[in-house]
Amino acid sequence: MIRTENLTKVYNGKAAVDGLDLEVGEGEIFGFLGPNGAGKSTTILMLTGMIEPTGGRCLVDGIEVAKDPLKVKEIIGYLPEDVGFYGNMTGEQNLDYFARFYGMGAKERKERIAELLELVRLDGVTQKAGEYSRGMKQRLGLAQALINDPKVLFLDEPTANLDPEGVREYRDLVERLAGEGKTIFVSSHILSEVREVCRTVGLLAKGRLVAQGTLDEVARTLASPDGDAVRIVVETRERLPEIEDPEVISVERNGSRAIVRAKADIRDRLAETLFEQGVHVRELRVEEPDIEDVFMAAYRR
Numbered sequence: 001m002i003r004t005e006n007l008t009k010v011y012n013g014k015a016a017v018d019g020l021d022l023e024v025g026e027g028e029i030f031g032f033l034g035p036n037g038a039g040k041s042t043t044i045l046m047l048t049g050m051i052e053p054t055g056g057r058c059l060v061d062g063i064e065v066a067k068d069p070l071k072v073k074e075i076i077g078y079l080p081e082d083v084g085f086y087g088n089m090t091g092e093q094n095l096d097y098f099a100r101f102y103g104m105g106a107k108e109r110k111e112r113i114a115e116l117l118e119l120v121r122l123d124g125v126t127q128k129a130g131e132y133s134r135g136m137k138q139r140l141g142l143a144q145a146l147i148n149d150p151k152v153l154f155l156d157e158p159t160a161n162l163d164p165e166g167v168r169e170y171r172d173l174v175e176r177l178a179g180e181g182k183t184i185f186v187s188s189h190i191l192s193e194v195r196e197v198c199r200t201v202g203l204l205a206k207g208r209l210v211a212q213g214t215l216d217e218v219a220r221t222l223a224s225p226d227g228d229a230v231r232i233v234v235e236t237r238e239r240l241p242e243i244e245d246p247e248v249i250s251v252e253r254n255g256s257r258a259i260v261r262a263k264a265d266i267r268d269r270l271a272e273t274l275f276e277q278g279v280h281v282r283e284l285r286v287e288e289p290d291i292e293d294v295f296m297a298a299y300r301r
């Protein structure tokens with residue numbers, strides 16, 4: 001549903017986004033992670049047709065964004081990092097103003113806006129948007145992003161201004177929208193945020209994609225200098241014998257426990273070998289890396 005090919009944006013001779021190849025499937029909730037300044041917003045601006053790439057291209061639902069930005073805008077919703085509204089108009093009036101750009105008739109606008117205000121829990125709010133708290137602005141931004149019932153939703157740091165209750169409601173909403181078949185692309189520098197809602201992630205650092213896949217896959221790739229080596233924890237009653245297996249990279253012993261680093265998950269074979277040698281296995285499991293740790297390390301790279 002979303003694809004970038006060698007996507008690049010250069011500002012003042014420096015690449016903010018550097019040869020990005022991304023692929024996000026239909027109905028996915030994709031988390032675009034990276035520290036401040038990694039190039040997340042710049043990528044989203046290119047994907048939503050707000051700025052043009054210096055090189056490469058991006059496609060949304062098969063449409064090349066730079067060639068047909070208006071067509072793309074019809075099928076996407078976008079919540080920018082800093083949402084701006086007309087301060088002297090209510091939330092409803094702001095949405096109505098925005099909805100007109102989509103050529104919606106008065107009746108359709110009224111119904112859709114009422115539905116959206118309820119969805120983001122701003123129904124019944126009569127204040128002008130200029131008096132809104134940051135969290136309320138964020139909610140109104142989300143309603144605005146949904147006005148055209150988009151197929152693809154781009155959310156740039158959507159929880160930045162929300163309180164815990166707001167974050168919980170936002171998560172429920174994202175799940176619900178994904179349940180309707182929408183593709184959701186969320187950028188964040190907060191791992192725990194992405195971890196809650198996203199099935200797949202891409203990690204960006206200095207404009208480059210460091211890893212992509214499920215969170216576990218990404219964590220494993222980052223954790224291990226030899227790519228996707230599997231760490232197997234083995235605890236045995238007897239001393240662990242030498243392991244002769246072509247897939248084994250190294251064995252680190254510590255008393256009755258050992259960490260076996262292997263090119264693949266060889267637990268079944270290992271269990272059989274140890275059984276044949278009369279060694280009693282107490283524990284045999286794949287050690288999942290601590291995600292927080294590996295991401296922090298990747299951020300610092």
Ligand SMILES: Nc1ncnc2c1ncn2[C@@H]1O[C@H](COP(=O)(O)OP(=O)(O)OP(=O)(O)O)[C@@H](O)[C@H]1O
Binds near residue numbers: 011040041042043189
């Ligand atoms: N309009 C611009 N002109 C010049 N440089 C820019 C411009 N926009 C972004 N940059 C630079 O590009 C790099 C990436 O910025 P970007 O805002 O895309 O990062 P980000 O990952 O979204 O970070 P943040 O979470 O802080 O928004 C930064 O070094 C930034 O200074």
